[in-house]
Amino acid sequence: MKIAVTGKGGVGKTTFAGILARLFGRSGFRVIAVDADPNINLAYTLGLPPSEVAKIKPLAVNRELLRERMEVYPGSLEQGFFKLYPKVDDIIDIYGIKCPDNVTLLVMGTVRDGGTGCLCPAHALMRALLRYLILKRNEIVILDMEAGIEHLARGTARKVDLMITVVEPNMKAIDTAERIRKLAYDIEVRNVVAVGNKISSKEEEEFVRRNLDLINLELLGIIPYDNKVKLSDMNRSSVLDLYPNSIAIKAIEEIKNKLINYIQN
Numbered sequence: 399m400k401i402a403v404t405g406k407g408g409v410g411k412t413t414f415a416g417i418l419a420r421l422f423g424r425s426g427f428r429v430i431a432v433d434a435d436p437n438i439n440l441a442y443t444l445g446l447p448p449s450e451v452a453k454i455k456p457l458a459v460n461r462e463l464l465r466e467r468m469e470v471y472p473g474s475l476e477q478g479f480f481k482l483y484p485k486v487d488d489i490i491d492i493y494g495i496k497c498p499d500n501v502t503l504l505v506m507g508t509v510r511d512g513g514t515g516c517l518c519p520a521h522a523l524m525r526a527l528l529r530y531l532i533l534k535r536n537e538i539v540i541l542d543m544e545a546g547i548e549h550l551a552r553g554t555a556r557k558v559d560l561m562i563t564v565v566e567p568n569m570k571a572i573d574t575a576e577r578i579r580k581l582a583y584d585i586e587v588r589n590v591v592a593v594g595n596k597i598s599s600k601e602e603e604e605f606v607r608r609n610l611d612l613i614n615l616e617l618l619g620i621i622p623y624d625n626k627v628k629l630s631d632m633n634r635s636s637v638l639d640l641y642p643n644s645i646a647i648k649a650i651e652e653i654k655n656k657l658i659n660y661i662q663n
Contacts, residue, residue: 399661400532400539402555402587405564406574407545410595413627414564414650415542416443417638421654423500428537430490431497432528433505434554435544441505444497445636456507457493457527458520468519486527487534498639504531528554546574550581560657561590562618565610567602576613591618593653598623619653621646 403415412435419431433440441451457463467484494502506524531539532555541555555561563578565571579590592615594606603620610617624646630637637644 399560399657400541400558401657402541402543402558402561403564404543404550404555404561404578405545406566406571409564409566409571410621410627411545411564412437412439412542413443413631413637413646414562414593414595414621415540416440416636417647417650418654418657419501419538419540420444420497420499420636420638421651422538422540422657423498425654425658427500429499429501430494430531430535430537430539431501431503432531432539432541433503433507434524434528435542436507437544438505438507440542441495441497441503442631442634443636443638444501444503445499445639446495446497446503448634450495451634454495454505456505457489458507458524460493463489463493464519464523468523484523484526486523486530489527490531490535502537525554529556532557547577547581550578550585555582555587556585558587559589560660561587562593563590563615564593564595565606566596567594567598567605569609572606572609572613575610575615579613579615591616593618594620596623597621618656619649621649621653 403411405411419429423429431440431444438456441454490502490504494504497503543555561582563575565575575592582590592610594603594617597603597606597620607617622645624644626641626644627637627646630640638647
C-alpha cells in the first residue's frame, strides 16, 4: 500500500504520518516513510534523536547526488541540459535512514538557499524517485506531503493507493480537504479519505462528520485532542516513545488496523 498524507498546515499530518508508519512497522510490515514536506520534521516523530536529525542532508540539496544522477555540471543548466530519467532504484539503500520499528526514512527536502541553482533537476529527481517508490517497491510507503495543495499540481503523489487528508475542526481545514479531493482525481488518485484530528468534544466531532459528509469525503477515523502530543513536540521527541499509551496513539492504532484490513482484502 502506498499512502500520501495531506492537509492544511498545522493540522498534525506529520505526527499522524510518523506514528502510522511506526505502528505499521510494529505489525510486521516493512515501511518506507518519505518526508516530502519542506519543513523536515518527520524524523522526530519517527523517533530519531536531535543529534541524528541534525546530520540529515535532504536529497534535493545533495549536490553530489544531483551531479551523479542528473548529470548537472557547470554550464549545463544554462543550456537547459540535465538527465530526464535518472537511476533511482538504489537511492533507498544508499540514503535511507534506519528508524525504530522497521521504518526507513527518506528526506526529500527542498531548495531554500540562495545560489543553489535551478530547481528543475532536483524536482525531476524527486519525481522519478517517488514514482519508483509508488510503482516498484513492495513495502508500505507513507508520504508526508507538504501542507496545502501545491504538491497536487506538481503530481508528486500520482497513483498512490490512498490519500489521507487530515482535518481539524475548522472550515479552513475542511475547505482544503475538499480541494485536495477534487485535485487528487486529476493525478489518478481515486481513493481519498479523511482523518479528524485534535477533536476535543462531541460538538467538534459532529462538526467534522457533518462537513465531511457534505463534501462526500469518507471519514476513516477520529483522533482526540491529546496534550501529550504537544508535550512530546516540546521535547523534540515522538509521542509514541514518551507516551505510548496516550489516547492519540490508541486512535491511530485503530486507524492502522482498518488499513491493514484494507490491505488484506
